[in-house]
Amino acid sequence: MSDNLLEIRELTVEYHTDEAVVHAVNGVNLTVKRGETIGLVGETGAGKTTIARSILRILQTPPAKFCGGEILYNGQNIMALSEREMRKIRGNKIAMIFQDPMTALNPIEKVGFQIAEAIKLHNKITKPEAERRACDMLETVGIPMERYNEYPHQFSGGMKQRVVIAMALACNPELLLADEPTTALDVTIQAQVLEMMQSLREKFGASVVMITHDLGVVADSCDSVAVIYAGEIAEYGSAEHIFDYPAHPYTIGLFNSLPKLDSTERRLKPIKGLMPDPMNLPRGCKFRDRCQNAGDKCAERTPDVVEVSPGHLVKCVLAGRGDA
Amino acid sequence: MPTLVEAKNLKKYFKTGGGMLHAVDDISFRLDEGKTLGVVGESGCGKTTLGRTIIHLLDPTDGQVFFEGKDITKPTSKELLALREKMQIIFQDPYSSLNPRMSVSESITEPLILQGKLDKQGIRAEVRQLMDTVGIAARFENSYPHELDGGRRQRIGIARALALKPKFIVCDEPVSALDVSIQAQIINLMLDLQEERGLAYMFVTHDLSVVKYISNDILVMYLGQMVEKAPSDELFKNPLHPYTRALLSAIPVPDIHNRKKRIIMQGEITSPINPKPGCRFMARCQHASEECHAPQLQKEASANHFVACCKYQQI
Numbered sequence: 001m002s003d004n005l006l007e008i009r010e011l012t013v014e015y016h017t018d019e020a021v022v023h024a025v026n027g028v029n030l031t032v033k034r035g036e037t038i039g040l041v042g043e044t045g046a047g048k049t050t051i052a053r054s055i056l057r058i059l060q061t062p063p064a065k066f067c068g069g070e071i072l073y074n075g076q077n078i079m080a081l082s083e084r085e086m087r088k089i090r091g092n093k094i095a096m097i098f099q100d101p102m103t104a105l106n107p108i109e110k111v112g113f114q115i116a117e118a119i120k121l122h123n124k125i126t127k128p129e130a131e132r133r134a135c136d137m138l139e140t141v142g143i144p145m146e147r148y149n150e151y152p153h154q155f156s157g158g159m160k161q162r163v164v165i166a167m168a169l170a171c172n173p174e175l176l177l178a179d180e181p182t183t184a185l186d187v188t189i190q191a192q193v194l195e196m197m198q199s200l201r202e203k204f205g206a207s208v209v210m211i212t213h214d215l216g217v218v219a220d221s222c223d224s225v226a227v228i229y230a231g232e233i234a235e236y237g238s239a240e241h242i243f244d245y246p247a248h249p250y251t252i253g254l255f256n257s258l259p260k261l262d263s264t265e266r267r268l269k270p271i272k273g274l275m276p277d278p279m280n281l282p283r284g285c286k287f288r289d290r291c292q293n294a295g296d297k298c299a300e301r302t303p304d305v306v307e308v309s310p311g312h313l314v315k316c317v318l319a320g321r322g323d324a
Numbered sequence: 325m326p327t328l329v330e331a332k333n334l335k336k337y338f339k340t341g342g343g344m345l346h347a348v349d350d351i352s353f354r355l356d357e358g359k360t361l362g363v364v365g366e367s368g369c370g371k372t373t374l375g376r377t378i379i380h381l382l383d384p385t386d387g388q389v390f391f392e393g394k395d396i397t398k399p400t401s402k403e404l405l406a407l408r409e410k411m412q413i414i415f416q417d418p419y420s421s422l423n424p425r426m427s428v429s430e431s432i433t434e435p436l437i438l439q440g441k442l443d444k445q446g447i448r449a450e451v452r453q454l455m456d457t458v459g460i461a462a463r464f465e466n467s468y469p470h471e472l473d474g475g476r477r478q479r480i481g482i483a484r485a486l487a488l489k490p491k492f493i494v495c496d497e498p499v500s501a502l503d504v505s506i507q508a509q510i511i512n513l514m515l516d517l518q519e520e521r522g523l524a525y526m527f528v529t530h531d532l533s534v535v536k537y538i539s540n541d542i543l544v545m546y547l548g549q550m551v552e553k554a555p556s557d558e559l560f561k562n563p564l565h566p567y568t569r570a571l572l573s574a575i576p577v578p579d580i581h582n583r584k585k586r587i588i589m590q591g592e593i594t595s596p597i598n599p600k601p602g603c604r605f606m607a608r609c610q611h612a613s614e615e616c617h618a619p620q621l622q623k624e625a626s627a628n629h630f631v632a633c634c635k636y637q638q639i
Contacts (some may be wrong), residue, residue, distance in 0.1 A: 043503040043504070043505065043506075044474075044503050157367075186366040186367055186530060187366070187530065187532070187571065187574040187575060187576075188366060188570060188571060188574045188589050189366075190574065190576070191573075191574035191576075191586045191588055191589075192588055192589070194576070195586065195588055213503060213504065214576060215504075215578035216575065216576025216577050216578045217576045218578070219576065219577065219578045219579055219580045220576045220577075239580055240580050240581075243578070243579070243580040243581075244580070253505060254504060254505065255578065257504050257505045257507070257508035258504060258508075258533070258578060259508075259511070259533045259534050259536070259537035260533070260537075261532075261533050261536060261560065261575070261577065266515065267512050267515065268508035268511055268512055268537070269508065270505055270506070270507075270508030270509040270512060271505040271508075272509075274473060274475070274506070
């Protein structure tokens with residue numbers, strides 16, 4: 001068995017609308033090792049969620065269209081599976097935690113039932129057995145099992161997200177896709193949920209793809225990081241190396257635009273301008289309009305990926321030359 | 325600097341099916357001209373209601389509000405109209421706070437027409453000027469909100485708030501809906517405007533790193549009450565209330581070598597409907613004991629540092 005649970009190679013996804021083609025994901029390469037937590041960081045519209053949904057094959061096609069690349073899960077190309085085979089993996093081996101717990105649950109079913117449903121679907125067990133395991137899952141995420149028969153509206157936001165996490169973990173998945181799992185929650189509740197995910201990860205040994213825009217969350221819970229910009233991976237490497245030696249101008253800009261808790265400076269350093277329109281991406285480097293160091297070379301063609309140190313990849317022509 | 329806004333024992337209760345909801349419960353503060361008061365707390369703690377009650381979008385249940393030394397708790401409609409020029413609000417969500425059927429220039433023109441001080445040409449010039457001030461290029465004049473990104477929309481919200489040259493602006497989570505790189509642009513804009521125009525801000529947010537950056541004083545709210553208030557640096561250096569400590573420890577810091585020990589609170593915010601007289605944080609507090617059942621009084625722990633916890637010296 002190889003070390004790599006998931007390998008994404010040159011994944012390209014477009015959305016075809018009446019007016020235009022949206023280039024959402026443009027040749028993304030990504031590897032998730034067993035037991036690893038990888039953070040996908042980027043701004044709204046960078047393509048993070050599209051990548052996650054591609055892995056589960058839950059993108060609506062059309063308008064979405066897979067234009068190339070492959071996703072290997074345990075060495076098997078997910079793109080080539082039939083829908084029937086895919087259904088055995090989805091929610092069982094690969095599960096997803098959605099961003100908004102308010103809409104991820106079915107409002108007219110009891111929460112316990114919603115967890116038991118997933119368990120029963122993927123395991124040959126009786127209904128009472130599935131219910132018993134659903135109760136266990138509730139307890140695991142810190143909800144008393146007496147609340148099995150309650151409906152989502154009777155839970156607070158943090159509790160609902162716990163239910164969503166319980167559902168995702170119910171079948172003991174190998175890979176967990178967490179799409180902004182704490183963005184809709186208050187900081188104190190976020191701390192609870194992150195802490196819980198950490199201990200569950202240790203307990204279940206799952207790999208996690210953590211999608212977030214919050215570098216604080218990444219520092220807190222990720223082993224490696226992929227910084228996504230305009231559907232491309234701008235920078236990729238171990239979390240430690242990227243936080244210590246960020247090399248892509250976009251990553252550096254992201255760090256600089258954060259208000260620091262210990263800073264005394266009177267002004268933040270934002271990245272100027274906006275992310276390019278994915279319907280109309282510029283030639284060459286996608287970041288060059290906002291980049292302080294951009295030169296003529298950046299407009300010529302898409303930069304190659306440079307390995308600035310072992311395992312630390314940067315998509316920038318200036319990377320590794322010390323002046324990026 | 326003279327005091328611009330002052331609240332004294334301000335209360336705002338809402339009647340609900342289950343009883344009285346204490347959204348803002350006995351809050352007092354002063355805000356000087358040109359300064360920023362940060363108000364932090366979790367969803368449902370009453371921070372937005374506080375902001376809205378101060379500028380009279382909501383009528384207070386009890387207590388007083390002063391503006392430029394004048395009691396404005398119960399203004400006549402004529403007084404209120406005059407006050408609106410001086411007190412404005414920037415809303416949280418730039419997607420729903422703008423009229424989708426109004427173009428950029430129409431949105432910014434609206435308050436100027438209502439004010440009725442400028443003629444048509446004057447208004448046109450003023451709108452151009454405002455767009456320039458908040459950094460929206462003139463070519464967007466006839467665009468509609470749906471054609472713009474969140475950052476530009478929030479700039480329009482700011483231009484609208486600035487149009488009547490107010491002295492005081494309530495900023496209700498103005499950057500929460502924006503991406504970090506855009507967030508920094510808007511925060512810088514607000515700081516520039518404050519310096520140029522001597523504006524006072526009440527900055528309502530749940531993002532503690534932003535609030536530290538922008539505020540002179542910070543007021544921490546929990547279930548409608550003020551649990552702690554202190555100058556910004558002091559609060560971060562020396563938090564006294566157990567809730568403030570837990571809140572500060574919960575901020576995820578983008579520093580990989582400093583994964584700090586979080587104080588994980590048990591449970592979640594309890595209901596603000598018919599709360600009991602004692603400390604409202606008691607149920608989640610690891611230091612709670614018998615004496616916390618009594619009402620908690622504000623104590624001045626050091627100069628300008630107020631805390632509402634009877635045990636702050638022991639913990």
